[in-house]
Amino acid sequence: MKLDLSDGTAVQIFPSPAADPQGLTFDGTYLWCSDRILDEVHMIDPQNGEVIMILKSPGAYPRGLAWDGRHLWNVDYQTDSLYQLIRQDQEPYRLENTRHARITLTHEVKIYGQGQLLDLNVHIAIPEDLPQQKIMNIAFDPKLYSTVSDRWNQAIAHFRYQDIASEATIRSIMTVEAEVSEIRYFIFPDRCGTLKDIPRDIKRLYTADGSKYLTTDPYIQELAGKIVGDETNPYWMARKIFDHVRNVMEYKMEGGWNVAPMVLKRGTGSCSEYTFSFIALCRAVGIPARYVGAIVVRGDDASLDRAFHRWPEVYLPHYGWVTIDPQGGDKELPRDRAMYIGHLSNRFLITTQGGGDSEYLGWYYNVFSHYQTDPKVEINVEEFGEWEPVISGDN
16 A cells, blocks of 8 residues: 555555565565565566566565665565565576476377278477477377478478278377476566567567457457557556456357457457467557467376467567466466466476467467368367376486
């Protein structure tokens, strides 16, 4: 709460970032608040109360905060210690909670009826090294495949099968051994620059229209302009769009991927429809945006994923591609919303980085197939991902 010191009148009030705020200080630009239960320190925009950055506290009971003009100071109740904290350095992100896993993606086709499957093409997106994921090994089964790249520079394994008899089962399998970490970006909006600072080739490619976006649709143009207003900072432009999408949308798996104007008017959608809508609004105001798709840990370290997940990224000058997920970030507390901006847990193996329609994957991610059959042939297609932990010493 912001108070008028002359009479104690409340001038401005925000909800606390989380459930147990203990300390508060102001560095001249941002508010900083410590939380006892989560053992975190939150950087807050004083204009709107939104959490921008989340830091792990140095001790287990961060009780008070102070600013000396250069450093933050934190007093910790449990350790009876004072900690001097660097407010800002050159570290763009931090990795922690690394998971070593073997992930198997299976595309399975079962053939029924009379006749043959004449032609089957299966395309599997090949994951690559990213700041938060290190690919140790990739193997494919069957071994007869070719590697292609689409217009988004996504590497793809292509399997082709021809003249397959009925009652057969065809499996195309990718097995990846990887180290996947939780990543947390340290983003200072005042360091983001402007839209003019974005590389020209990135802006050209990732602000282009697409059949799911319809960025030139009058509804999208008017809505995007209304959301962003006179804001020119790319970070705050993207956050305003993030807030709008999460506020007007409700998560529902209703089948199909409708175009952004329809989804936003309807107010419901899947993770893909949230993603298409967010990207459309970003591109309409000149912010480069794309999507990534992943195989997800569902609960235990050893788990099965049939749903997968897709979410957007935006390109921020001086930071690069940053996760921003309005579907995941549809939360009540400011801290919980911020966990979906510049932060990603270690539950995701990203396979796909795409900007839109692909020559090989279409609008899909992870895997896509198409086929031709004799008239009396029925096809059943299943896709699923399996996670298993790799224990030190495993082969």
